Amino acid sequence: MAKMVVLLVLFTLFLSFSTNEVGCKRIYREDHMELKRQLKHLNKLAKKTIRTKYGDTYDCINLYEHPFFNYHSLKNHTYDFPVRSTSNPKGIRDQKSSLLFNPSNFWLNGKGCPDGMVPIKRNTEDDLKRAKLATEIHNSKYKPLTIDRPGTHYAIVRTKNTNIVYHGGSTSISIYNPKVEGTQYSSARIKVLNGPDSIEVGWTVNPTLYNDTSTRLYTFTKTSNSSCFNTFCKSIIPTSTDIPLGIPIVPISTLDQQFDMKFMLFWDSSNGNWFLKFGQDETDIGFWPKNVFTALGDGASYVEWGGEVFSPPDMPSPPMGSGRAHLQQDTVFDAYCRQIKTINETDFVVNAVDTEKLSDIQQYEVLDEGMTGAADFQHLVLFGGAGGYTGNKDF
Template identity: 80%
Template sequence: MKKKMSVLFVAILLFLWSLIWTKYGDTYDCINLYERPFFNYHSLKNHTYDFPVRYTSNPKRIRGQKSSQLFNPSNFWLNGKGCPLGMVPIRRNTMADLKRAKLAIEIHNSKYKPLTIDKRGTHYAIVGTKNKNNVYHGGSASISIYNPKVKGTQYSSARIKVQNYPDSIEVGWTVNPTLYNDTRTRLYTFTKTAKSSCFDTLCNSLIPVRTDIPLGIPLESISTPEQQFDLQLMLFCNGNWFLKFGQDETVIGFWPKNVFTALGDSANYVEWGGEVFSPPGVPSPPMGSGYSERLEENTKYDAYCRQIKTINETDYVVNAVDTESFSDIVQYQVIDEGRVGADQHLVLFGGVGGYIGE
């Protein structure tokens, strides 16, 4: 009897040891990376990855202005540190969470279809590269952080996107209550391949590698006219696609190249800016700061992507050139300010919303 009790006690301890909580009430499982189904991919079998993942090379760049420090694990996790070494945090989802995530994916995927009278719910204010014959090994930017007000199934996001159709990766911040069951501004990724699409780690396309920085983290530093905060992000292809986060450009995850049909080696399109969604008949939500109906052309009031850059086929990080702007309705604007200063290419975007449709 004592032996059975001891075994049960050890099992309970091991179970609790594998669970960690955030100050926001989210529960995460600490998962052994090498037991994840990601490593069923043929090219990843028998491979070993350090924490964080090491590259064979890094993109070549001149350092510019750094973004604000936005994430401190000791203030995020109740245990002050995250998972033990060799394990990664994966958010625990209930059936209700998974149902909402499925709906969020369906809503997000609708934007890839042609806009029709029946499906005018997704709107953009973006700057993208023009020449689809160019080869890009990634893109980067520092994106100002806001908390636009949304309700119901609405969302409002600001992000970088790399694409080689039919594949694409988005990374940025979003306010998406359908996905996260709250209205906090959170770091997110969305991966679309020929076979699947999902947010964050809800499918096996993105492999997290940090013990302390999960996807979906709330971003508490929200910009105001008095003080601006921005989120520095980079997507970099070097055999696999890597996600780099924050002022220290910390690698927090990667996509194995063989999850993609066309994006495995490079992208032919890079995009920066804002995106919103609202169901038919509901006034569309604010984008970016939502400060005014027209952009002020002032980074104190307008949402921005600064230092927008592409990584070329020789792995050099360069200011984005040969770009074009697009916004589909007048309620959202985008201004490509071009090169501002020695190491800046600045894009302003946003709007108050309120569009209902025809």
């Protein structure tokens, strides 16, 4: 019976997208040859193949042969490897992530790609089709549980509209593995926005995108004319030899012990590029060239922290964060973003101020605890919920 429900939901979702010009017809017909061209091109660039302990295969590609460099007119640019931002955020940052990425725990070879190369996941045609469908799900307004309640729900804290130009933001987000089914997803992220452009980064459980229910690192990039997860479009350029987008993030938080990971998005005002810094040591693992964006290339107007979920029609919405029905105002039980910070116009990392909380339905809660007085937490945000929202329908 459960299998039949999932099939019906998928069929309904596919019918919905078939009426949209960016829906399944485009995914399965118009883009078929483009998908094959991308795969063939990337396979030619591979210098070495490496595998993870989780069964994923990656090809090591010379950074300067990466096709994104041609697209972004960066072919004649030179970068010292490893690629880092020209300027760096300033100020004392005592934030320590409880998780440290150790390549030996991830790669079968214990180290990732050789210097000067970056790991790109070896994708099949089905992988690219699923990535396109996941993008349409993430973007589309055409996915209601009811007409007045779309299937995407949020529980976030964000900066208010103060006409400030932000050079980025950071936080450490607790790691969970909420249960999702079918085309549902559940994510926790930091997001920067300006006009039609946005970048979000964090962890997600997204079977449509990854074909499993692991908690994985992700980015989602949206511009005035394109959008995608990770490196499935010409947006972020990966720069790390051993930390690729899409990696599983482990271990998962429990009542006995909580784990979190640090994420930072930093706008390098010297060149307009956005950098993703990951983990306690703020390792640069990728950057977005300025010319990807129409507005974010000049900094961000908002920064957000919190959770997001999606459920297709006729499926109760999934859990968010730790999945508890109500927040306990305790980081042992609640998912959190601790030490939420913004990067100001002089590149100083400062505690976020002038924030507001937003949650669109009662099944998902968010609390802006403000400055807690505890050095490890400082400005703290709690978020989550058990889900189960049905759009006023009984299933």
